[in-house]
Amino acid sequence: MSITPQLFRREHARAKAARWGVSEDRFAAALAVSVAKAFGDRSPDAREIDRCLAMLHVEDLALACACADGHEPAWDHFIRTHRPVLYRSADALAPGGAARELADSLYAELFGLTERDGERQSLFRYFHGRSSLATWLRAVLAQRFVDRVRTTRRLEPLPEEDDAASPGFATAPADLDRSRYLSVMCAALGAALERLADRERLRISLYYLQQLTLAETGRILGEHEATVSRQVARTRKAIRQDVERHLREEAGLSEAEIGRCFESVAADAGPLDLARLLGLAPGVQDERIQSFKVRGRAP
Amino acid sequence: MKHQDRDQSIDQLLRAMPDDGRAEVQPACLNVETLAAWAEGALQGGARAHAESHAASCARCQALLAAMARTVDAGAAAARPRTWLVRAAPWLGPIGAAAMAAALVLAILPRVGNESPPVSPIADAAVEKAEKEVARDAPAPAPATSSTPRARAEGQAALPQRKVLDKVEPRQQDAPIPLLKSRTASSTPPLPVPELPPPAAPRPAAPPPAASSARAAPPLPDAPTELRREVGQVAAGRDARLKEAVAEIAAPPPVLISTPEPRIRWRILNGNVLQRSVDSGATWVSRTVPDARFVAGSAPSPDVCWVVGQRGLIMVTTDGAAWLRVPFPEAIDLVIVAATSADAATVTAADGRVFSTTDRGRTWSRR
Numbered sequence: 001m002s003i004t005p006q007l008f009r010r011e012h013a014r015a016k017a018a019r020w021g022v023s024e025d026r027f028a029a030a031l032a033v034s035v036a037k038a039f040g041d042r043s044p045d046a047r048e049i050d051r052c053l054a055m056l057h058v059e060d061l062a063l064a065c066a067c068a069d070g071h072e073p074a075w076d077h078f079i080r081t082h083r084p085v086l087y088r089s090a091d092a093l094a095p096g097g098a099a100r101e102l103a104d105s106l107y108a109e110l111f112g113l114t115e116r117d118g119e120r121q122s123l124f125r126y127f128h129g130r131s132s133l134a135t136w137l138r139a140v141l142a143q144r145f146v147d148r149v150r151t152t153r154r155l156e157p158l159p160e161e162d163d164a165a166s167p168g169f170a171t172a173p174a175d176l177d178r179s180r181y182l183s184v185m186c187a188a189l190g191a192a193l194e195r196l197a198d199r200e201r202l203r204i205s206l207y208y209l210q211q212l213t214l215a216e217t218g219r220i221l222g223e224h225e226a227t228v229s230r231q232v233a234r235t236r237k238a239i240r241q242d243v244e245r246h247l248r249e250e251a252g253l254s255e256a257e258i259g260r261c262f263e264s265v266a267a268d269a270g271p272l273d274l275a276r277l278l279g280l281a282p283g284v285q286d287e288r289i290q291s292f293k294v295r296g297r298a299p
Numbered sequence: 300m301k302h303q304d305r306d307q308s309i310d311q312l313l314r315a316m317p318d319d320g321r322a323e324v325q326p327a328c329l330n331v332e333t334l335a336a337w338a339e340g341a342l343q344g345g346a347r348a349h350a351e352s353h354a355a356s357c358a359r360c361q362a363l364l365a366a367m368a369r370t371v372d373a374g375a376a377a378a379r380p381r382t383w384l385v386r387a388a389p390w391l392g393p394i395g396a397a398a399m400a401a402a403l404v405l406a407i408l409p410r411v412g413n414e415s416p417p418v419s420p421i422a423d424a425a426v427e428k429a430e431k432e433v434a435r436d437a438p439a440p441a442p443a444t445s446s447t448p449r450a451r452a453e454g455q456a457a458l459p460q461r462k463v464l465d466k467v468e469p470r471q472q473d474a475p476i477p478l479l480k481s482r483t484a485s486s487t488p489p490l491p492v493p494e495l496p497p498p499a500a501p502r503p504a505a506p507p508p509a510a511s512s513a514r515a516a517p518p519l520p521d522a523p524t525e526l527r528r529e530v531g532q533v534a535a536g537r538d539a540r541l542k543e544a545v546a547e548i549a550a551p552p553p554v555l556i557s558t559p560e561p562r563i564r565w566r567i568l569n570g571n572v573l574q575r576s577v578d579s580g581a582t583w584v585s586r587t588v589p590d591a592r593f594v595a596g597s598a599p600s601p602d603v604c605w606v607v608g609q610r611g612l613i614m615v616t617t618d619g620a621a622w623l624r625v626p627f628p629e630a631i632d633l634v635i636v637a638a639t640s641a642d643a644a645t646v647t648a649a650d651g652r653v654f655s656t657t658d659r660g661r662t663w664s665r666r
Contacts, residue, residue: 037332051560055341089370131335139335142366147324150359189312197647198355199635205355208313210365219371220364222340222557233306234634238651240302240309265308 003032003049015058020066020074030065031056034128060136061129067110068124075111085134086141093145102144106137181264184253188246192239200235207232327353329360338367343559344599348637556596556604563601563619567593573606575619586622588614597638605644607633613660617641625660 008028012018017027031053035044038052066074086106090099112122127136193201199221206217207228214225214232221228247253247261329337329350336342342350354360556565562579571591574583593608602619609632613625627633627646635647645655645666653666 055561092370093366126331128332130332131339131341135338136331136335138370139331139338139363139367142363142370143331143334146359146362146366150362185308185312189309196651197635197653198352199637200647200651202351202355202361204313205358205361206365206368209358210361212365212368216365216368216371220337220368222555227554231634234649235651236306236309236313237302238649239313240306242651243309244305262305262308265312 003028003035003053007049007053011053011056011058012062015062017058017062017065020062020071020077022062022065022069022071026065026069027062030061030128031058034061034130037128038130056129057132058129060133061127064124064127064129064133068112068122070111070120079107082134082137086137089138089141090145093142099141099145102148103141106140106144177260178264181257181261184247184251185243185261185265188243188251189239191246191250192242195242196235196239200231200238203228203231204235324359325353325357328357329354329363334363334367337364338371340557343557345639348639554594554596556598556606558598558601558604560601565596565598565604567596567606570594570608573604573614573622575604588622594632594634595636597636597644599638599640603638603641605636605638607636607646609633613644613646615641615644615659623659625656627654627660628663 005028008024008031011031012022012024012027015022015027017024034056035049035052039048044052063074063078067078086103087100090103091097093099106123109123112120112124123140127133131139193204196204203217203221206212206220207214212220214228217223218225218228223231244258247258248255253261333342333346333350337347337350354364554567556567558564562577564576564580566574566576566583568574568585570593571588573586573588573593576583591608591612591614593606593612593614595608596604596606598604603615603617604619605613605615605625607613610630611627611633613627613633613636614622615625615638616622629648631652632649633646634649636644637646638644642659643655643657645653647653654663655666656663
């Protein structure tokens, strides 16, 4: 099923594409790509196409087409309208202003400096109107920012091996016990996390690992923050029960030892690197534990 | 060590998990377009489930989602649909007003025999005054009451609506509400008025109204019985409003369920009322399921919707109107459902177990 010329004309008018000098043919080509992306290999019927078109942000798509084609008034409008959004987003990501540089560098990519077969390759060609242009720009900036941060971290040197002699790894028997309990706890925790449903794991990760607020977590998952709060508490309880079961049945600990496991976490004071602690307690090593590091609070 | 303390230990461990930031880009990672569509709630059905499934185990995509959440434009945030707390906010004025008015009405009752003031105008003035007071007081800060330490730490900025609720709730817990509640619980409803003191000596004749008085006082009832009835009616009216308002606040927040068709929406009210709107939420058609407690739903198409709840309760509609009970082997609480068609769905139990069906519940397999 293809899109009829009438539909193209209707959407061209709805997008007010003419004000940016975007021809019907040019816009039809962009729309066809958007629809094809939405349905993949499937052949949609007329109703599905109509619904898909109705959900597209066609005005933004027309602006993106015009900017990709180098239309000056469109660029002026784009800069005037969207630069504040980009800067606000950049400031939210890195309050010190470090992300503004990234935001500024996007303009070159959006304009398209790289040429292929004599044609500029604008970043706008990846915008298909599935979201608003402002949100898409935030997503581009977020992707650039996250990847830069992660690249930087990859280049950071790993801790030196001889750190093992630091005070946090004293070999007193009490510490060894505590180390063992902690490592068993973390193994149990890793197993419990693995057993969570996707959504629960994502909620827990966003809340604990990414340290989002309840409201931010809820925004991503489409849940009210009160729901997120309830679900996090419920999942935490489920994890606790799973950890208790793991300690009892798989690690073979007595109730008293299980109690000491939890106490060792609660009494955690001072820097503690679990990966190294595992080396001190090889008997309870678990592959999953390697991804966990327990860091205590500053004394 | 108590369960709560152990939960706290788990909380500490989870907080100590570092994101080492070294995860590589995978082919299945969310692209910019998907990320933006997710942020706007435009990812539907299978695409959303697929994206969630990947993000659940991809540190990079979680970081992307977190970055998106942190860059929400203030304007866009303001345009988001109002939450149930905000929807409840219009009730707060009448709640506080009703409570205060009822308290005032009750407070003056012992004196009416002696002074016989015009009751209705006093009550109305009290309502007006109380409404103004509540409106003035509403934005004032209140202690955070969120259930987790993290939520408390997030403070009032994250929960502006909650502040309004917190401000008013203590008022409801003050004297008027228990009194009114006990009164509404009476099995003989009509006019339960507290004992009045015996009629006093005949009151002196009221002085003639001043010539400059703009409003003449309404005629006073002749006998204490009439007066008692009128006061009782005012209090009973307040009772009903108060009862409704309290029920509204005590009810769980509505669960909103979107469909691929934006104008068609589902929601679960009070846990047991299933509602459908075909006009973007302007009007709703309800279906009540007695004794049910639904907590989640999923609508893979405009006419198909699955809902799950406590004790293994699952229901599905395939035409947007009639609901069918879907068999489920265990009476456990179900908390999540992700449906892909009228026959196929995956449900998650409160204990974390995940079950799937592809034949509308005739058979279930555990994932």
